[in-house]
Structures are given as structure tokens and as C-alpha cells.
Amino acid sequence: MTRRYNFCAGPAALPEAVLARAQDELLDYQGRGLSVMEMSHRSNEFVAIAEQTEADLRQLLGIPSNYKVLFLQGGASLQFAMLPMNLLGHGGSGNFIQTGIWGKKALTEAKRLGFRHHVAASSEASGHTKVPAQDALQISTDAAYLHYTSNETIGGLEFDYVPQAQRSDGADVPLVCDMSSNILSGPLDVSQFGVIYAGAQKNIGPAGLTLVVVRDDLLGSAPPTIPSLFDYQQLAEAGSMVNTPPTYAWYLAGLVFQWLKDDIGGLEAMDAINRRKAQKLYAAIDASELYSNPIALANRSRMNVPFVLDDARLDNAFLKEADEAGLLNLKGHRSVGGMRASLYNAVPEEAVDALIAFMADFEQRRG
């Protein structure tokens, strides 16, 4: 077996220690004679796994007791529908900060479903290279929540602050954040948010699991006419088991949380590693003649580093040689082209060092 360095934007690299433990336990979980995949979600064994997973996440993120944690299906994209259906059932509009493709999808889905919506700010004029400033936000008078995407996976644009939202009457507007691609990359003050959600397949676990953290006061206002699996309140009351949850993905998320706690030492330590990884890759890009990244310095994503070669005819050679050098999945998203190196938690610093060395070598030979 030879593990390679995997810079995939998602489904993304998982910690090797997590995969090794999953492998070890795959046919026989702790001597019980069956796989976690084969357990009833209501069995004592699985309920213990589920509860430990939630407890570890609560500890890592410091989630206050007035928040519920849900382990759901459908990805962030299903949340694009569930959020307005839960939060706009009694009127009001969703306010959206637009900083790229994912934020636009969230807005488009609310529109599709017929909900009132308002663009509170957009970075479109800058080509989504700079996050709008706090004082540029225009919150509508009927705002029921403010939604933003803390890290745009495709554009490589990350918020360097947590927006504050108040209506003109002074009322606080709950903040809703899609953190799919940067959750758990560093510490977070959950109390600033109404809802945090994230698809698992970047920093949490395998695809097919979605994390939702929702403040208690936002539960219970969904109209009774939405699909029963969409109602946060019902999901919370059932411990995310209105129906059978994705048990194996939930278990793997638990292994990732344990790895973050025990192997990494928590989110501050993770943050320091992530900053170092991103800093050195951006420094290498900035110092080169061949590679470039267009994002404003303060908003460069620590998780997704898109870059282009100044001669796009070299792209295929770059990707082919990188792959041969054991550096996988560096191709940029099909909608933007170029390259993208995703540096999620599970991508080790050695991978970034190897990428930087390869990039320098490639530039010397081909640039």
C-alpha cells in the first residue's frame, strides 16, 4: 500500500489514522462480532457511538447547551431548501451575502421555492476576489436571517470576520452560515450564529452526512406542511433519527473528531497547522513567475488554494507530472479551470511541502 497526497476539494482526504482504525474495526466492532454498518441505529452500541460523536464535537467547537446538533443527509445543497422552509415559514426574507458559486446556489434555491430574498452584499464586482466589508452589508427591514458562505470552495475566498447583522429597527438578525469547507479548521464562537451547517466531505468525514448546529429559539417555527424530514424541531426531538441516519458516516465523523482532539490537540493546534500550510503555499505562489492567485490577501482561503499557470497550455503537463509525483487531484473546478490545492485538516504539512517542491521544479523545467 502506498498512500499518496490528495488535494481533492471533496470528497476529500481523511486522516490516515482514522482510516486505519476504521479498517481495523470494519468486520468486528470492539469484539461485538459485527460491523458498525450492520448495527441498528437504535442499538446500545450505535447510540453510544452517536452520543460520543456529538459530545466530542460539542467539546471541540465549544457548542453552547442552547444549540442542537443534527446529523443529517442530503449535503449542504439540501440545507439550501431546508433553511428557508424552516426559518421563513412565518414570513420575512432570507438575506444573502454573495461571494461565489455556493452562496449563489443557496440564494437560487430560496428563490426557486418562492421565498422572499434579498442580496445584502456581493463581491461580484470584484470577480469574487474580496469579501464585502461589514459596513457594506445592507440588511432588509424584513430580514429573518442573514446567510453567508464562510469559505467559497471553488473561488478560494474566505471570510476574515464574522458578519454582524442588525435590521434598521435595531433587531438582531440570526446569522446562518454554510461552513462546509472550513468548519473545524480552527476555533469558532458558535454563540454568534443562529444556524451553522456543513456537508461532511471536507473536514468532517465521508460524503453522505450533513452537520447542522441550530440555536433552540430557531426551532419549532416550520410550517406543518413541509416534508417531515425537513423539520429541524422534529429532527432534534428524535436525535436525528426520524428515520435511519447514515450510521457509518456518523461513526467515521466520530473518529475524525477523536483524531482532532487526541492526535492534533484541538482546534487551536489545528488552526496553527492550517495557517502554516496555507501561508507557505501562498508564499510560493507569490514568489513565482509561473503561478498566481487573484484573491485579496486577507480573504485567501486557508482550505482551498486556486491558482493558474500563466501559460494555460502547460496545465495538462502540470497535472500529469503532479499525478506521477504522487500529488493527486490538483485540477481546478470545471467551472473555473486552472489548479486548486485543497488543504483540509487531513492534508498533512508534508503534502504541502511536496507540492511546493514539485511546483518549483516544474517551473524551473517548464516555466
Add this chain to the structure above:
Amino acid sequence: MTRRYNFCAGPAALPEAVLARAQDELLDYQGRGLSVMEMSHRSNEFVAIAEQTEADLRQLLGIPSNYKVLFLQGGASLQFAMLPMNLLGHGGSGNFIQTGIWGKKALTEAKRLGFRHHVAASSEASGHTKVPAQDALQISTDAAYLHYTSNETIGGLEFDYVPQAQRSDGADVPLVCDMSSNILSGPLDVSQFGVIYAGAQKNIGPAGLTLVVVRDDLLGSAPPTIPSLFDYQQLAEAGSMVNTPPTYAWYLAGLVFQWLKDDIGGLEAMDAINRRKAQKLYAAIDASELYSNPIALANRSRMNVPFVLDDARLDNAFLKEADEAGLLNLKGHRSVGGMRASLYNAVPEEAVDALIAFMADFEQRRG
């Protein structure tokens, strides 16, 4: 490692050969240096897995070319909402045959969402012990589809025929079937159905994956105001990749399909094994003084065998001793009590033999 016999109703036993292969490939899929969990769903490697999985399923079930195969999330319970939202968008009513808890959930969700609905037949008067006969079905004049549950997992009631549905004007009504707990247990004539769907966690793979097989003429009639992840047409056009699918569960389903083809020899061979397993367990129950099953002979489920002890005070001792004998998860569903042995494809005949031997021994000692 000691594997035990697992009679769980779901998430259920998986073939040991499948788990062993998954274990072997967990950190390094075919020398690519990464896990299937870590692959982009749009990578060549994963697309090949996805396509092979669909091809194998099409071959196993003989799925005609005018049907689409979807690999989704949310379980059968999300289909309870998606079905009427896709098929009743232009009016008409959902007709439902009621044979137990799961069929009732499907009806209740259509009601909740405000769709017209009609009970075409019910086995409630018999305590859900006998499937309604074909000539008892009353199809409404506005029927847009007829829905039934081919096997009620909790009640242990299985259809012994495929219903035919015609409106009084002679028009054929598409048949929609929840096959969560008996799909792939034997051969099937897919051309009799408009939509077949199934949660994976019984005969397909791990929880978190849902299979939908839908006839082409039923696509494209969903109103544009339903969640974009609910529209069968969009999902079909995107090859089930409107957003990131549950890739690892999809891969495991593929391993199960390969096992059915190569190790078992196809669905006729599987059918013969399943019939033998069920027949011998029911024969043992019928021959005993202690155990009983209330279901009409023709409708006894081959997949889920509920039974009660004639003295319920023995239940705990039965479960405890069974567990100690390596026979796991025999407790009946919390809504009905008693016992239930689920005999899905992955439960080997030796497991049934061991259960029967234990039951006889227990009866002799404690009955």
C-alpha cells in the same frame, strides 16, 4: 475477530466477503493511493465505480432501458415526500394499499404535504396479517399512481403478487412500490412498475443510500417549485450527481451487487436460498408449542420473521441467551414487541440453522 450471526432488521448484515474486500481496499483503492471515500465523485475512478454499480444492478434485475436508476440520500422516508411532489404536481391522487406501518407512513406524508390521497385497500381489519386480494383494490377515478409496500419490515407481511391497477376508464395507473426490505431477494419484472424505491440498509448496502428506479415517462412532470434535489428529472439528467452523492455507500452497494452476481450466482439462486431459509424457520415455529407467527401462510415474509413466545415473561431470557449464543438482534420492533429474525440476503443459511437449534434448545429448557 469472531463474526456473529446478525438478524438485525436494518441497518442489517452485509456479506462478509463484501466487508472483507472493503477492508482490504479501505486505505488504497486498487493502487491509486487513496480511499474510495477520498475520491471526487467526478473523478474517473469514482465514475467508473458508479457506472459499474448501475450496470451490475441493471443486469441483476433486468432493468429495461426506458428506466432510470438513481442513487440518492434520505432513505425511503424521503421518497414518501418526493414521490407525490414528482407525480402529483399536475393533479390526481396517490392511491395507497395499506398493509402496515411503512405503507401508513407513505400515506401520512402525502397527506401532510396536502396531496389528494385514497386508500385503495387495507389489511387493517385482519391486524395486517393478510395482504388484500387483487379484486379488493378500489382505484379512485383520479388515481395518478398506486403505491404499496411489497414487504412490511415490522409486521413481516409480504405481497405474494404484483398488484394490477386500472382506473374505471380503463387507464393503467403506474405502480409505485417501496421495496426497501425485499428488493434483490429474488427475480423481479421491473416492467410492471412505474417507480421502485428502496433504502439501502437491508439488501443493498449501508444506511445513507436510497435506490430509485423510475420509468422515463414519469420524469419531467415535477413542478419547478419543489426542492431541486427532489426532482427526479434533474437527478436523472445529472446521473444522481446534482450534488455530492454518498460515494462510499454507492461503492459498497456495487460490491454487494458483484457478490450477488459472482458469489451467489444471480437472483434466482438468491431466491432459492431465501425460500429455504424462511421455510425452515417458519416450519420450526409452526412445529413448536412456544413460538408462533400470526401471518397468513401465503403472505409470510421471507425477509422478516416476527414471532412471539407464548409466555412473554420469557422474552428477556430468550434475548439474553440468544445473544450469548452469538445470535444478535432478535428483539422485535419497539412498536410490536416479541421477536423478529430478519433473514436478508447476507444472512447465511447456517445462521438460520443455528437460530432454529437455539430456539429448540430454549423451548426444551424453558418452554
